[in-house]
Amino acid sequence: MTTAGETSAPRRGRRFNPDRDVAEWHGKYLPYDLVKEFLIALVVVTLLVVLLSVVFSSPDDHPVTVRSWSTAQPVDFAQTAITELDGTSATASFGPPYNATDPGATQSIGPFSPERWFGVHHPIDAANNYVIAPLQTLPDQPALDAAITTYTSAPSSQQANWTTAYEKAVADAAFAQGGLKVPSGAYGPVAPMISALTSMARSGALDDALLSSRQFYGTDYTKPLLFIADGTYLDNLGQAQHLQGSQWGMMNETGNYPGQAWLWLYTLWYQVPPMKTSSNADLQVWAIMMLLTLALALVPFIPGLRSIPRRSRIYRLIWRQHYRDIS
Amino acid sequence: MTTNTETPTDTATALPEDADQLTAKLRRAAVAALPPERLLPDRQPAYVASWIYVFGVLTLSALAVVILTGVVLAIFGPSWWHSSTVGLFVNSLHLWSVEVFFFTMVVHLWGKFFMAAWRGRRRATWITGVVSFIVSVGAAFTGYLSQQNFDSQWISTQAKDGINSTGAGAIFNVTNFGQMLMWHIVLLPLIVALLVGGHVLLVRLRGVVPPFAPTDHTAKATEADQASPQEIMVKGDLS
Numbered sequence: 001m002t003t004a005g006e007t008s009a010p011r012r013g014r015r016f017n018p019d020r021d022v023a024e025w026h027g028k029y030l031p032y033d034l035v036k037e038f039l040i041a042l043v044v045v046t047l048l049v050v051l052l053s054v055v056f057s058s059p060d061d062h063p064v065t066v067r068s069w070s071t072a073q074p075v076d077f078a079q080t081a082i083t084e085l086d087g088t089s090a091t092a093s094f095g096p097p098y099n100a101t102d103p104g105a106t107q108s109i110g111p112f113s114p115e116r117w118f119g120v121h122h123p124i125d126a127a128n129n130y131v132i133a134p135l136q137t138l139p140d141q142p143a144l145d146a147a148i149t150t151y152t153s154a155p156s157s158q159q160a161n162w163t164t165a166y167e168k169a170v171a172d173a174a175f176a177q178g179g180l181k182v183p184s185g186a187y188g189p190v191a192p193m194i195s196a197l198t199s200m201a202r203s204g205a206l207d208d209a210l211l212s213s214r215q216f217y218g219t220d221y222t223k224p225l226l227f228i229a230d231g232t233y234l235d236n237l238g239q240a241q242h243l244q245g246s247q248w249g250m251m252n253e254t255g256n257y258p259g260q261a262w263l264w265l266y267t268l269w270y271q272v273p274p275m276k277t278s279s280n281a282d283l284q285v286w287a288i289m290m291l292l293t294l295a296l297a298l299v300p301f302i303p304g305l306r307s308i309p310r311r312s313r314i315y316r317l318i319w320r321q322h323y324r325d326i327s
Numbered sequence: 328m329t330t331n332t333e334t335p336t337d338t339a340t341a342l343p344e345d346a347d348q349l350t351a352k353l354r355r356a357a358v359a360a361l362p363p364e365r366l367l368p369d370r371q372p373a374y375v376a377s378w379i380y381v382f383g384v385l386t387l388s389a390l391a392v393v394i395l396t397g398v399v400l401a402i403f404g405p406s407w408w409h410s411s412t413v414g415l416f417v418n419s420l421h422l423w424s425v426e427v428f429f430f431t432m433v434v435h436l437w438g439k440f441f442m443a444a445w446r447g448r449r450r451a452t453w454i455t456g457v458v459s460f461i462v463s464v465g466a467a468f469t470g471y472l473s474q475q476n477f478d479s480q481w482i483s484t485q486a487k488d489g490i491n492s493t494g495a496g497a498i499f500n501v502t503n504f505g506q507m508l509m510w511h512i513v514l515l516p517l518i519v520a521l522l523v524g525g526h527v528l529l530v531r532l533r534g535v536v537p538p539f540a541p542t543d544h545t546a547k548a549t550e551a552d553q554a555s556p557q558e559i560m561v562k563g564d565l566s
Contacts, residue, residue: 225483
């Protein structure tokens with residue numbers, strides 16, 4: 001009887017290595033209905049999935065919009081907007097693929113900084129994309145237009161003086177009677193600009209402005225997502241849902257659902273030193289995971305690693321009936 | 328009306344002018360490598376008697392449910408399940424079948440690890456299995472990014488840091504919903520299906536790995552390399 005695996009010829013002259021080679025099977029073959037096994041498995045899995053779906057359903061928390069963010073926490077929105085304008089937000093200073101930055105600002109391992117190799121592919125000019133250009137879409141606002149012109153035509157040192165002063169003051173701002181109340185100071189045109197942007201965001205118009213593209217249809221949410229992520233509102237919601245990196249982050253999902261449990265090893269590395277506190281943690285974790293993944297795929301070729309199954313003898317549990325039969 | 332009663336195989340092998348026909352050659356090679364009795368065997372070696380073997384077929388079954396429920400979601404579009412009770416249920420089926428798929432696949436993978444299932448020209452079977460797992464992680468990940476809800480926002484804005492640090496963010500933009508949806512419903516499922524299909528064919532081609540010999544656990548590889556010629560009745564590797 002010819003069966004799977006019996007017809008391959010041994011390589012002449014090769015020494016037997018129990019972690020690489022296997023002796024021919026000359027024992028019994030028994031009836032085994034693969035199709036029946038698959039059909040039973042399909043029914044069992046389907047019933048299990050239906051049961052889990054009926055009992056637990058699936059999470060679907062509403063997304064955060066710029067409107068919902070600026071409505072819930074207008075001061076946080078204004079604080080974030082000013083960091084976009086002065087170029088100190090996380091997005092504005094991120095580097096590739098969003099914008100150019102100092103070589104030392106990108107993640108690296110020794111001399112290797114892969115994110116610099118590919119350059120800027122999704123350009124984001126934070127001040128222009130998040131503040132100036134959206135404000136310029138507002139119609140019939142001569143005072144605002146004048147403020148924008150004043151700001152854009154001012155020397156960068158003057159711009160920095162205005163934004164630095166406003167950034168300090170807005171921390172003590174309040175929102176009342178439909179507008180931001182910022183302690184008085186020398187903010188130049190920045191105060192009316194951020195105030196107008198906050199009103200625009202609360203109306204929902206900023207969501208549309210950030211999504212506008214040359215095409216009618218759009219599916220790229222990079223700009224609004226990064227803007228929202230620069231604020232603390234989304235961060236606090238993630239914290240409340242146990243989604244922070246220090247809380248095993250992405251492998252969780254909202255509610256008490258298992259999430260991407262298969263990412264446990266990836267997430268684990270963020271919990272241990274030096275990655276826990278490293279500014280290059282992402283690249284370090286990815287490097288570790290790439291090496292481990294390569295090792296897993298190449299286990300059959302790695303002496304020592306491929307001996308673990310044989311030395312651990314767990315296989316005797318798996319094939320206990322076989323070893324009982326031949327003993 | 329006449330009916331051609333000759334089988335294609337008979338024709339291809341019988342006619343001299345077809346000897347160089349690529350189609351006939353391909354068929355002959357395929358049938359030689361995987362004859363029907365090997366492709367769909369009704370017998371297995373006696374050692375194939377453990378619950379661990381069930382996890383391979385459970386993984387395939389879960390994948391079938393994942394694909395089926397994904398097709399239903401695709402028919403109605405990515406926003407359907409947010410506003411429809413039926414859609415939410417189908418999305419739940421999709422989510423939980425993915426969870427079952429990964430659970431059974433991981434048990435299958437570790438089971439095969441502790442069987443050292445790469446032995447005897449089965450290295451490609453192991454590698455395609457591991458790569459299937461990795462690509463499946465990507466497929467699930469892009470699924471989470473395509474949900475259009477808070478989870479998508481959170482996961483994409485968190486994941487961008489890791490992806491961008493590798494440079495891959497220049498091409499693979501996790502905050503671009505349209506791109507992630509295409510990867511999730513077209514590219515990655517296609518790759519998973521091809522890999523899993525190839526993996527299953529390799530399992531059929533090489534068969535189920537036999538157990539270690541009772542004395543194997545005491546052997547050292549260096550000592551075994553000095554084995555007598557009579558012991559060199561082995562299945563060589565794939566190289």
